[in-house]
Amino acid sequence: MGDAGIGPGFRPARRMLDIVNAVRLAPDLSRDALAELLVRHGEAPGELAGEAFTAADAAGLRAAAVRLAGILAETDADRAAGAINAVLAECGARPHLARHGGHPWHLHVDRGEDASWADWFLASGALALAQILTEYGRVPWGRCDATGCTALYLGTGPGSARRYCSAACASRERVAAHRRRKRAPDP
Template sequence: MADPRGGFSAARRLIDLAEAVRAEPELPRTALAELLAGHGERPADLTEQAFPEAGAAELRAAARRMAGVLRETDEDRAADALNALLEECATRPRLTRHDGHPWHLHVDRGEEAGWGDWFLASGALALAQLLTEYGRIAWGACAAEGCGRFFLATGPGSVRRYCSTTCAGRSRVAAHRRRKHEA
């Protein structure tokens, strides 16, 4: 999907894919391919031959792994986790422009990277860029009871704890009722 500032957003792709796998842990290969296509991946790269079930399994596992980083609230631990992923899955950064996207960095190992390593490397780079740009964790998992949806928090204001105003309001009302009941 497009970044509000224009162009492609690897962070948005990461959030959407991790959220889809969180909501449906065994999300079918076809649904994963559709999600990736919605984020600008080439249809030729998403055929059953190019993106087989084994690739989908790698991608689901990588999304579950990235979910741990998305749930992290401590900046130092998040940075350590991102550095570990970059060390494990990334290679020297390179500028690239393809498929109508503007110039951007790639740190994956190219054609030699499996779907999981590709997603971990690009996702770790996207989150590292957000951490350096905002000077804080600019993502999260909703703190509302029973929600847990992943979100980006790149807007102005204080650190977000909720995925939406609906979850924030529901949590405030529940806390108010608890305090009232305890009093």
């Protein structure tokens, strides 16, 4: 199963966010759709074939995504840190280096080769969030503020704190605010 470290060519936080948002949009997201998402984020297709990634594994991964969504919706740094620590403790997070499937050495934080997909996803997602929280010293993630959008985002880029999941949502909100101002009567 995949990596938990942050490095060139590997983005565990992006993988976590994509899976969490996909499950939030489709709570019964199929096993095949989840496997496709994992492959898109660097998992070897062979690691997801047949009995290597079962319907039960997919159900566990969906439940793990819901749990991580709760952390991504948390706006208080202390509560977020407590939730992250709880996930890491529950998953028996034990950092270790692994090399498999043609990948170079990379960090894992699960129970090892016997970890379930859900444990791996929870542990690697929690580690990514822990790294982000410690790097920024605040919660740089959240739920999009755009009307009608409920996507979660990671605001880890440069500049001021984010409020929207994408440039499209931010632009739509700016245009809507501009139109409201133009319609408002002058004082």
